[in-house]
Every structure is written in C-alpha cells, then in structure tokens.
Amino acid sequence: MIYETMEELMEKAKEAEGKTFGEIDKHDRLHNKKSKGGLGQVVEESLFEYTVNSDTKPDFENLGVELKVTPFRKNKNGTLSAKERLVLNIINFMEEVKYEFDTSSFWRKNQKLLLMFYEWVPEVDRKDYSIFKSVLYTFPEADLEIIKQDWELIVGKIRAGKAHELSEGDTVYLGAATKGSSKSSVREQPYSEIKAMQRAYSLKQSYMTALVRKYIKNEDLVQFANAEELKQKSLQDILQDKFAPFIGMTDKEMAEHHGIAYNIKSKSFVATVVSALLGIKGTKLEQIEEFSKANIQFKTVRLEPNGIPKESMSFENIDFNEWTSEEWEDSYLRNRFYDTKFLFVVFQYKETKNENPNRELYFKGIKLWNMPESTIETEIRELWEEVNKLINEDELKIEYVKRGGKMVEKNNFPKSNFNGVTHLRPKGRDGSDKVDLPNGKRITKQCYWLNNTYVAEIVKDIL
Incomplete structure (x- = not known):
C-alpha cells in the first residue's frame, strides 16, 4: 500500500499504539521465536501492508521515510532507557567512499525516521509486547552537525584503508556497529587487502535513550553547543574552548568565579562547577543533551x-x-x-x-x-x-x-x-x-x- 501524505502515514502508525504485536500480526510471523527481525516485519507486513525488503531506499520512498521498530526498557531504579542501539543500513565500504555526506547511503535512507517504540519486558513473550508510541523523527540541526562529523570520521577511516580498525568508540552519535552472525562476516574494503568486519550505521544506545526520555517521559535536556558552533568545530573542540580560560586556576577560584559555594567534600561539587563552565549553571550532568546522547x-x-x-x-x-x-x-x-x-x-x-x-x-x-x-x-x-x-x-x-x-x-x-x-x-x-x-x-x-x-x-x- 502507498501512503500519499505524511499525515496518512502517521495516522496509520498511531493506530498501533496500545496494541500488542500479537494483535497486529496477520501472518503468524511470531511463531518463529528465533526470528530477530520478526517484530519489525510484523509492522511492515501486517500494519503498513508492504513487502519486507532490504532496499537501499527508504521504506516509504515517496515520502522519504524509513521505518524503525525499536525497544525500550524500564530499569531497576524506575528510569527508562533504550534496550539497544538502532541499527540502520549496512555500510558498503566499496561504494560509500564515492560519496559526500549529502549523497551517502546513510543520508539517502535515513533522513526521516518513523520510530515506533515498544516496551521490552523480561520473561514476557514478544507477541505480548505493546507498541507505546510512534514518532516521525528528523535530526535536530545541532545533532545533524555532529552526525556529519561522525560520518566523515567513519568514511575517512575507510578511505585510509582502515575499515578493519573501525570502532564505535571513534564517534559521538552515529556508530559503525558490527553487523553479522560471527567474526567471519567480513567484506572487502577499497584501499586495503585486509578484510574488514561487516558494519552498519547505527544510532548509539545512549542516543536512543535520550529519545526515549524525550518522547516517552517528556523530559527536557539542555544543550551547551549550538548548530552554528558545530559547523565550525567538533564537540571535543567546543568542550576544550569552554574549559580553557580556567586552566591554572584553583578549584576554589573556579567556584568563586561562578558564585558556587566551595565544598570539596561534596560529591556534587565538581559536577556543579562543570555545568557552570559549560554555560548551563544549575543543570545536572545527566540533563545535558550532548552528554546524554553521547x-x-x-x-x-x-x-x-x-x-x-x-x-x-x-x-x-x-x-x-x-x-x-x-x-x-x-x-x-x-x-x-x-x-x-x-x-x-x-x-x-x-x-x-x-x-x-x-x-x-x-x-x-x-x-x-x-x-x-x-x-x-x-x-x-x-x-x-x-x-x-x-x-x-x-x-x-x-x-x-x-x-x-x-x-x-x-x-x-x-x-x-x-x-x-x-x-x-x-x-x-x-x-x-x-x-x-x-x-x-x-x-x-x-x-x-x-x-x-x-x-x-x-x-x-x-x-
């Protein structure tokens, strides 16, 4: 079925909110308990009524929207978090190096994401998981600048013949996650004879947790870097610039500069000073958007x-x-x-x-x-x-x-x-x-x- 407008697509997505996957499943897919992609496939086939595919184009091509069904969980302390990273599309090392960010496979496929969040509960059959919320997500401007930097770093390594050295720790929001059933899932890279582990673009688990907090808990996060700054500098450089004027000061002088009571024995003292140095005094570190997402x-x-x-x-x-x-x-x-x-x-x-x-x-x-x-x-x-x-x-x-x-x-x-x-x-x-x-x-x-x-x-x- 083709959805002609974004409103029509979202209206269909909203129909699933509050329903279990078992209630949606028209093709009895969930009897195969080992099928990892089963939940997403249930939504594709039974809710939106289109054939499951691994196309390089967005799922709803005419609207430029990619569908992603993603789990969150309730933690022991009552908070919510994403259960896992959000895996996007496979990185074709041989092809991706031919493009710039705006023409990359990542951007062509993932500019707009229809995120359907469901709650994962241990010991509960997956057919009984409920879809909680559907969100049409486009990357905020500041996030997009960081993601561009991440993409450049990933593709830069491939261009340097180092696809086999890629690590999720290299980047901030956009990762290059291993994708395959075992370490034998390798593929060729263009500028080295060494085979590299197959990888896929992914939004890190911490990034997805921030989205869970925003859209399901309605929590607000506070930014210390804006898009204009990020067009000129990396997040790391901006952090360095924020702290540099205070190098050489004592911790007491730093506190006095920002009107913070000096209490070195307090566990929260340095955290309070850090938020002040970032220009968002009074903000808890877990409420800082960049810290939370990365x-x-x-x-x-x-x-x-x-x-x-x-x-x-x-x-x-x-x-x-x-x-x-x-x-x-x-x-x-x-x-x-x-x-x-x-x-x-x-x-x-x-x-x-x-x-x-x-x-x-x-x-x-x-x-x-x-x-x-x-x-x-x-x-x-x-x-x-x-x-x-x-x-x-x-x-x-x-x-x-x-x-x-x-x-x-x-x-x-x-x-x-x-x-x-x-x-x-x-x-x-x-x-x-x-x-x-x-x-x-x-x-x-x-x-x-x-x-x-x-x-x-x-x-x-x-x-």
Whole structure:
C-alpha cells in the first residue's frame, strides 16, 4: 500500500499504539521465536501492508521515510532507557567512499525516521509486547552537525584503508556497529587487502535513550553547543574552548568565579562547577543533551605533583550473579567501556601533603576519552575471565587476618599488579557491607577499578 501524505502515514502508525504485536500480526510471523527481525516485519507486513525488503531506499520512498521498530526498557531504579542501539543500513565500504555526506547511503535512507517504540519486558513473550508510541523523527540541526562529523570520521577511516580498525568508540552519535552472525562476516574494503568486519550505521544506545526520555517521559535536556558552533568545530573542540580560560586556576577560584559555594567534600561539587563552565549553571550532568546522547560521563582526576593520582579510579559495585551468568560479548563490563566516553576533568597538586597539609588543587585541563577496543578485548576481558574462573571453579579464597587490632578480609581477586590496567577492590561502607556470591559465599562489596598509573598515562599529554 502507498501512503500519499505524511499525515496518512502517521495516522496509520498511531493506530498501533496500545496494541500488542500479537494483535497486529496477520501472518503468524511470531511463531518463529528465533526470528530477530520478526517484530519489525510484523509492522511492515501486517500494519503498513508492504513487502519486507532490504532496499537501499527508504521504506516509504515517496515520502522519504524509513521505518524503525525499536525497544525500550524500564530499569531497576524506575528510569527508562533504550534496550539497544538502532541499527540502520549496512555500510558498503566499496561504494560509500564515492560519496559526500549529502549523497551517502546513510543520508539517502535515513533522513526521516518513523520510530515506533515498544516496551521490552523480561520473561514476557514478544507477541505480548505493546507498541507505546510512534514518532516521525528528523535530526535536530545541532545533532545533524555532529552526525556529519561522525560520518566523515567513519568514511575517512575507510578511505585510509582502515575499515578493519573501525570502532564505535571513534564517534559521538552515529556508530559503525558490527553487523553479522560471527567474526567471519567480513567484506572487502577499497584501499586495503585486509578484510574488514561487516558494519552498519547505527544510532548509539545512549542516543536512543535520550529519545526515549524525550518522547516517552517528556523530559527536557539542555544543550551547551549550538548548530552554528558545530559547523565550525567538533564537540571535543567546543568542550576544550569552554574549559580553557580556567586552566591554572584553583578549584576554589573556579567556584568563586561562578558564585558556587566551595565544598570539596561534596560529591556534587565538581559536577556543579562543570555545568557552570559549560554555560548551563544549575543543570545536572545527566540533563545535558550532548552528554546524554553521547553517553559522556565525567570523572575527576586529582594528580599528585609526580603526575600520578594517589588513588585508582573506581567504578560501579559488581553484581556477581550477573557477571558470572553472561557471555563476554554480551557482558555488562564489555558494553560499559564500548558504550561510554569519559570526560576527565584534571586537577593537580603542586606540593605533596607532607610539604603542605593545606595544599590546593590547580585545574590542568580536560580530556574526552574512550577506552581503545584493543584494551577492552585484552586487559578488561582478562579481568572478566579471571573473576569468572575464581567464582565458577570455586578457586576464590576469602580469609580474615588481624591487622591493627581488627579482623580484615582478604581475597585472591585480581590486584593492581594483575595486568597494569584494571583490578578489583572492596567498595563498601565498611567490612560488614557484604554481598552473596553465586557459590553461596559472602564477601565485602567489590567494584572494578582502573589503575592509577593507567589513568596517569591517559592524561599525561595535558600536563
């Protein structure tokens, strides 16, 4: 069926809101539980009544609209997030290098997206998932400038004969996601003999989460960069420009400059200063549009005079039941580093604590960083595998020793000398703050850390 107007198309899409896929399915597609594309195909065939295809043109060609059926989920804390990235079209390495952005396969196919959001619920049959909302989505002007920069970076790598080195961490909103059933899903690239993993353009999971928050929760996000700025500079350059005037100031001077009460012990103090430096004082970092869509998380780095932080960098407490029940490719830890960009806000002491107990912190600069894929697939994977081995093969040793008049827990989880990048350490309120392990043992809450020497190496170029 051909829809002549956008209004006619959206009216049809709205008919599905509140209905389950089982109610829409006229062709009994959902009996094949292994069919991954089944839900989208149900909407294509049974709601819009057109034949499923893998055409390079938009699904509704006369209107220039591509249909995408995409899931969101409710998290344990009550928030909503996208369940996954939104995979768009396959990148033909041999062809894409012939085009500019405006004539690219990405832009020809995805200028306008009809997004149909449904709620994914664990343990519920997919025929009972409900379509929640339909949105005709066109990219906001500022987003489009970032997406153009992302496209240029992806295609630039292909033109340099490095399609095999593409990584989703390279870009901000638009990713080049692996697309295929296995690592043997490879294809030729134009400027290298090396076969490259098949990839597809995708909107990152964090970008889709921001859309879920906007269209389903009606949450407003605040921008610090506008389209005109982004036409001239990258997001990273704009961030650098925002922070540059304050390099050399103490953290106290930075706070005073923006009328912020100085409270170094407050966990939110640096976050409050960061939002002020971005020109959106009072905005929580999770409400900053660019941070939300790109999954940029900030970490404060406090360097000693020798350029090394006193402490390693801590992350979340570990859910050991989750950790030991996942495959590496789908693991929380792997996705955590693939999907996150970190904004390191770096300060340094000029004196040791012995030299001056009242020493001050001086701002050195920022670094927008994502962990290299090679590190994730080697050192981070080593940590994941070692923890799994210790627990699943019952090799974890927990003992209590007397130290300073107190009984202290010791274990043989990987320590800071494990592989130079990462390790496990306790992160509970005290020794009595424990969790159950899958094997029935109890242990003080643990989290994973990045070694202080590894963090020092990441930020050394801004000192």
